[in-house]
Amino acid sequence: MSRAIEMPNCQETLKELELFLDSELPNVRIEEIMAHLTGCTDCQGAFEFHAELRTIVRVKAKRDHLPEGFSDRLLACFEPQSE
Numbered sequence: 001m002s003r004a005i006e007m008p009n010c011q012e013t014l015k016e017l018e019l020f021l022d023s024e025l026p027n028v029r030i031e032e033i034m035a036h037l038t039g040c041t042d043c044q045g046a047f048e049f050h051a052e053l054r055t056i057v058r059v060k061a062k063r064d065h066l067p068e069g070f071s072d073r074l075l076a077c078f079e080p081q082s083e
Contacts, residue, residue, distance in 0.1 A: 008036050013043045017050055 008016070013036045019025050020033050037044050 006032055008032055010036075010040060010043055013037070013040070014046055017043075017047060021047075021050060021054065 013020075013033055016025060016029070016033060020030060023030070025033070037047055
């Protein structure tokens with residue numbers, strides 16, 4: 001027996017959009033949001049915007065390089081300080 005898909009409303013869909021894009025939701029919830037996006041042009045537009053924005057940021061981040069030693073300095077900020 002298959003479980004009926006519970007269709008989230010727009011507010012729920014938009015609230016979980018980032019988690020959806022990151023695939024950080026349970027599979028059942030992903031299916032529910034996909035079903036909502038299929039029938040809702042407003043949420044579909046928001047999804048497309050966020051997906052495109054992520055692509056732009058990813059491309060931009062690949063082009064920009066951090067200064068030499070930046071990663072080491074950043075990690076050092078999180079090391080416990082000796083008294």
